[in-house]
Amino acid sequence: MAKTVIVSCGTAIATSTVAAKAIEEACKAAGIDVVTKQCKAAEIKNFVDGADLIVTTSQVRFDPGIPVINGLAFLTGIGKDKVIEEIIATLKG
Secondary structure: OOEEEEEEEOOOOHHHHHHHHHHHHHHHHOOOOEEEEEEEHHHHHHHOOOOOEEEEOOOOOOOOOOOEEEOOHHHHOOOHHHHHHHHHHHHHO
């Protein structure tokens, strides 16, 4: 069964698209079936039901009940490999 990852940034356009593609590629290489759902940070609550993980470049100001990983590295490039490893480990968990 596919894992669902919510990928959010401020506008759900640039950063979330880059992050979603990187997550999809990394998961495929790790043998994880994944579906990404992009949204604005303010819309996370609308997507959390049934999701397994949130990767966001902003703060989540509520308890979503699932793991949240800071995805700022997809914007800066600094520490991106470490974040991808954390995502893979969380989804395999």
